[in-house]
Amino acid sequence: xxxxxxxxxxxxxxxxxxxxxxxxxxxxxxxxxxxxxxxxxxxxxxxxxxxxxxxxxxxxxxxxxxxxxxxxxxxxxxxxxxxxxxxxxxxxxxxxxxxxxxxxxxxxxxxxxxxxxxxxxxxxxxxxxxxxxxxxxxxxxxxxxxxxxxxxxxxxxxxxxxxxxxxxxxxxxxxxxxxxxxxxxxxxxxxxxxxxxxxxxxxxxxxxxxxxxxxxxxxxxxxxxxxxxxxxxxxxxxxxxxxxxxxxx
Amino acid sequence: xxxxxxxxxxxxxxxxxxxxxxxxxxxxxxxxxxxxxxxxxxxxxxxxxxxxxxxxxxxxxxxxxxxxxxxxxxxxxxxxxxxxxxxxxxxxxxxxxxxxxxxxxxxxxxxxxxxxxxxxxxxxxxxxxxxxxxxxxxxxxxxxxxxxxxxxxxxxxxxxxxxxxxxxxxxxxxxxxxxxxxxxxxxxxxxxxxxxxxxxxxxxxxxxxxxxxxxxxxxxxxxx
Amino acid sequence: xxxxxxxxxxxxxxxxxxxxxxxxxxxxxxxxxxxxxxxxxxxxxxxxxxxxxxxxxxxxxxxxxxxxxxxxxxxxxxxxxxxxxxxxxxxxxxxxxxxxxxxxxxxxxxxxxxxxxxxxxxxxxxxxxxxxxxxxxxxxxxxxxxxxxxxxxxxxxxxxxxxxxxxxxxxxxxxxxxxxxxxxxxxxxxxxxxxxxxxxxxxxxxxxxxxxxxxxxxxxxxxxxxxxxxxxxxxxxxxxxxxxxxxxxxxxxxxxxxxxxxxxxxxxxxxxxxxxxxxxxxxxxxxxxxxxxxxxxxxxxxxxxxxxxxxxxxxxxxxxxxxxxxxxxxxxxxxxxxxxxxxxxxxxxxxxxxxxxxxxxxxxxxxxxxxxxxxxxxxxxxxxxxxxxxxxxxxxxxxxxxxxxxxxxxxxxxxxxxxxxxxxxxxxxxxxxxxxxxxxxxxxxxxxxxxxxxxxxxxxxxxxxxxxxxxxxxx
Numbered sequence: 040x041x042x043x044x045x046x047x048x049x050x051x052x053x054x055x056x057x058x059x060x061x062x063x064x065x066x067x068x069x070x071x072x073x074x075x076x077x078x079x080x081x082x083x084x085x086x087x088x089x090x091x092x093x094x095x096x097x098x099x100x101x102x103x104x105x106x107x108x109x110x111x112x113x114x115x116x117x118x119x120x121x122x123x124x125x126x127x128x129x130x131x132x133x134x135x136x137x138x139x140x141x142x143x144x145x146x147x148x149x150x151x152x153x154x155x156x157x158x159x160x161x162x163x164x165x166x167x168x169x170x171x172x173x174x175x176x177x178x179x180x181x182x183x184x185x186x187x188x189x190x191x192x193x194x195x196x197x198x199x200x201x202x203x204x205x206x207x208x209x210x211x212x213x214x215x216x217x218x219x220x221x222x223x224x225x226x227x228x229x230x231x232x233x234x235x236x237x238x239x240x241x242x243x244x245x246x247x248x249x250x251x252x253x254x255x256x257x258x259x260x261x262x263x264x265x266x267x268x269x270x271x272x273x274x275x276x277x278x279x280x281x282x283x284x285x286x287x288x
Numbered sequence: 289x290x291x292x293x294x295x296x297x298x299x300x301x302x303x304x305x306x307x308x309x310x311x312x313x314x315x316x317x318x319x320x321x322x323x324x325x326x327x328x329x330x331x332x333x334x335x336x337x338x339x340x341x342x343x344x345x346x347x348x349x350x351x352x353x354x355x356x357x358x359x360x361x362x363x364x365x366x367x368x369x370x371x372x373x374x375x376x377x378x379x380x381x382x383x384x385x386x387x388x389x390x391x392x393x394x395x396x397x398x399x400x401x402x403x404x405x406x407x408x409x410x411x412x413x414x415x416x417x418x419x420x421x422x423x424x425x426x427x428x429x430x431x432x433x434x435x436x437x438x439x440x441x442x443x444x445x446x447x448x449x450x451x452x453x454x455x456x457x458x459x460x461x462x463x464x465x466x467x468x469x470x471x472x473x474x475x476x477x478x479x480x481x482x483x484x485x486x487x488x489x490x491x492x493x494x495x496x497x498x499x500x501x502x503x504x505x506x507x508x509x510x511x512x
Numbered sequence: 513x514x515x516x517x518x519x520x521x522x523x524x525x526x527x528x529x530x531x532x533x534x535x536x537x538x539x540x541x542x543x544x545x546x547x548x549x550x551x552x553x554x555x556x557x558x559x560x561x562x563x564x565x566x567x568x569x570x571x572x573x574x575x576x577x578x579x580x581x582x583x584x585x586x587x588x589x590x591x592x593x594x595x596x597x598x599x600x601x602x603x604x605x606x607x608x609x610x611x612x613x614x615x616x617x618x619x620x621x622x623x624x625x626x627x628x629x630x631x632x633x634x635x636x637x638x639x640x641x642x643x644x645x646x647x648x649x650x651x652x653x654x655x656x657x658x659x660x661x662x663x664x665x666x667x668x669x670x671x672x673x674x675x676x677x678x679x680x681x682x683x684x685x686x687x688x689x690x691x692x693x694x695x696x697x698x699x700x701x702x703x704x705x706x707x708x709x710x711x712x713x714x715x716x717x718x719x720x721x722x723x724x725x726x727x728x729x730x731x732x733x734x735x736x737x738x739x740x741x742x743x744x745x746x747x748x749x750x751x752x753x754x755x756x757x758x759x760x761x762x763x764x765x766x767x768x769x770x771x772x773x774x775x776x777x778x779x780x781x782x783x784x785x786x787x788x789x790x791x792x793x794x795x796x797x798x799x800x801x802x803x804x805x806x807x808x809x810x811x812x813x814x815x816x817x818x819x820x821x822x823x824x825x826x827x828x829x830x831x832x833x834x835x836x837x838x839x840x841x842x843x844x845x846x847x848x849x850x851x852x853x854x855x856x857x858x859x860x861x862x863x864x865x866x867x868x869x870x871x872x873x874x875x876x877x878x879x880x881x882x883x884x885x886x887x888x889x890x891x892x893x894x895x896x897x898x899x900x901x902x903x904x905x906x907x908x909x910x911x912x913x914x915x916x917x918x919x920x921x922x923x924x925x926x927x928x929x930x931x932x933x934x935x936x937x938x939x940x941x942x943x944x945x946x947x948x949x950x951x952x953x954x955x956x957x958x959x960x961x962x963x964x965x966x967x968x969x970x971x972x973x974x975x976x977x978x979x980x981x982x983x984x985x986x987x
Contacts, residue, residue: 290597291597312579319761326565327768384798405798424782431794433796463763477787482783485784487649489649
């Protein structure tokens with residue numbers, strides 16, 4: 040299966056290890072992985088700011104770049120949701136692009152759901168000594184119905200104990216540019232999320248979106264809380280011994 | 289241009305409707321006339337006896353109380369029982385409802401009754417209800433000379449004497465009954481009552497008796 | 513009158529998030545409403561089907577709104593009611609005033625109505641020497657405090673019982689100062705006693721309408737306290753304030769929406785009192801109002817039809833969106849700075865006060881989507897907030913550094929080679945700034961982030977740089 044990795048701009052810039060974890064998981068599932076060099080960003084900053092013209096231009100570029108692969112996979116519910124749900128809203132009335140947008144949408148996936156639902160992966164070869172709790176990113180959960188898939192895979196990680204996070208489905212307050220345009224509200228949401236995470240007694244919190252993870256890690260570390268924050272792909276790919284997000288290298 | 293014409297004109301222009309389309313109007317009138325039912329919860333698909341049980345459960349769940357008597361003859365005593373239990377005065381304002389006439393109200397020496405609409409000082413009202421809905425434990429009262437609406441709201445205690453046969457499954461069943469009874473023009477007020485009055489406005493603490501009755505007691509009269 | 517302070521959203525938010533009393537109230541309210549809704553829905557397997565049907569009912573009505581309103585009017589008049597059409601808030605206020613004056617009204621009792629808030633009715637009546645008395649307990653409390661409702665179904669959700677006690681002690685100064693007034697039950701009893709006297713003073717009662725029924729020309733209100741009923745039975749005149757989109761075809765359709773409304777709002781299966789009112793009292797009736805007036809308010813709604821905002825007119829005002837909104841739950845309703853709050857307010861307020869005044873509201877959302885998830889009418893609220901952002905951006909209201917930064921970023925994002933070359937710069941700089949630490953405590957250009965949180969430093973080179981360097985497939 041030819042899979043193109045949509046690495047996402049945040050992973051590309053801040054946490055390449057998530058990209059390598061995704062490659063490893065996809066290859067273990069029997070995929071041949073390509074990372075098209077022409078990719079930049081999915082266009083959400085423009086789309087969510089009301090700049091449809093730029094969002095459309097970027098969407099077209101992404102569509103053209105990712106045509107010709109069996110599947111497009113992103114280690115992010117947010118970016119995968121943009122490809123799967125929103126490009127069609129942007130380009131649906133453009134006869135030259137509507138079908139191409141729909142075709143991309145049908146082939147685009149969030150990483151963990153792609154592994155379980157498309158590749159049929161039901162266990163991973165990984166170990167993680169610790170108690171893990173999991174935060175559902177909003178886009179993955181509500182746009183793509185990603186909820187059971189990461190938990191099912193995490194349940195097969197050796198030595199790891201999974202503890203459900205109360206309010207796992209409540210936003211962490213990242214929200215793209217929201218977190219800097221409305222810093223006080225975003226912070227209140229981050230504080231609530233941090234309190235819920237601390238309340239679980241887990242030593243590690245995972246999620247499937249780097250935006251949420253940077254928000255959560257930034258808050259916990261500012262509070263001096265020693266809970267490791269990692270992308271779910273890193274643990275599933277057995278990279279759990281590497282420094283966590285925001286930790287010294 | 290009148291406001292009416294102006295608003296209707298704006299609606300039509302926003303909807304891209306050309307004038308008043310006769311075809312659409314006929315379709316809308318048809319849509320109304322058929323009284324089409326949407327989904328009615330399956331929880332009421334049960335025998336009449338079970339329906340009565342469901343109704344009683346639902347009333348209790350919303351902090352109403354329920355008693356059952358064998359016939360109208362026993363209703364005054366059941367009212368007195370309830371009043372005694374709650375240490376309430378044995379004076380009631382009774383709806384001028386002919387369906388309550390079958391009960392021997394005047395025979396009871398202990399119970400003082402007056403008939404009419406409620407006054408501010410009335411503590412306890414006794415009414416019937418034209419129907420009840422098992423689905424949610426809802427009583428249906430319609431206003432009229434036999435049932436002034438104030439009886440449902442002013443007194444602190446509202447006692448409803450309900451013949452068991454009036455317990456319907458759903459609101460929809462009741463609408464059909466009311467249409468059959470009243471034709472095109474409904475009574476001024478249809479009160480659907482589900483439990484005693486309450487407020488959660490202060491810290492979402494459930495508090496009964498906000499403006500309407502603090503107590504709602506249903507006396508189900510078994511079919512003769 | 514009824515001025516919007518939505519421009520100050522960020523300032524309002526800053527003080528709201530620091531208010532620990534508000535926080536306690538919001539947490540209590542949020543947990544209560546969310547939990548009750550969940551429990552109610554879990555015991556109704558047909559709930560999602562009812563949502564689909566509810567949406568279809570409203571969609572069909574909106575597509576034929578002119579016909580449904582005309583049929584409603586005909587039937588309301590046939591039952592002896594009067595129907596008045598109001599293009600805007602001012603016209604609606606004046607219709608109310610004319611009716612009040614026609615019966616020499618000095619006091620007006622009000623059941624809970626958001627339309628009255630929308631048109632700023634209370635201040636207007638007071639200016640015209642008519643005293644409006646709110647009878648819904650929550651509305652009564654905030655009227656005494658000269659506040660606006662902070663929630664569409666729980667107007668005083670932002671207050672604690674201690675605050676209500678203070679207000680009652682101050683305002684009910686003819687009562688025994690040594691009375692016990694700490695518990696909600698005592699507060700409710702006192703409000704009942706005080707308001708009970710007022711019910712009999714009012715010449716006019718005003719209620720809103722949860723639904724108007726075209727088939728019968730009736731209005732329907734849904735309450736728990738019974739105040740809406742006493743407000744319409746006891747005075748001589750009953751005025752119903754309703755916006756155009758409240759009309760539904762039949763009693764059957766109203767029943768479907770009732771099944772959705774209370775469950776979504778408070779988690780009840782039915783509110784305590786659902787009242788269908790048709791015309792004035794009949795000749796033989798012993799009580800009820802002598803006059804029945806329905807005011808149909810447009811106020812811009814007709815202009816929403818046929819646009820991307822038409823779906824918003826399905827709203828049945830249950831409040832589920834705000835009960836589940838993490839932004840609302842963080843800042844409370846007053847932060848939104850106008851009548852409608854939370855996600856539904858973020859869509860409606862720009863419509864009523866202009867997107868230039870209310871542009872913050874549709875922007876102050878993380879697009880988490882919980883509002884749409886719980887909306888009984890399946891209104892795509894985030895999508896409509898995005899439409900407002902589009903209008904603001906395309907209308908040139910996003911200016912200055914924000915617009916330039918976005919345009920610059922978009923320019924680069926459309927040029928992959930430039931993008932990758934430029935991306936290395938901040939990555940390298942941040943990496944060096946962080947040194948051996950994994951994060952930064954402050955960023956000169958990023959205080960909006962670092963004021964509250966550390967900033968995780970990049971690991972090193974970008975993924976694409978590393979991928980290319982190790983000879984990974986790129987095409």
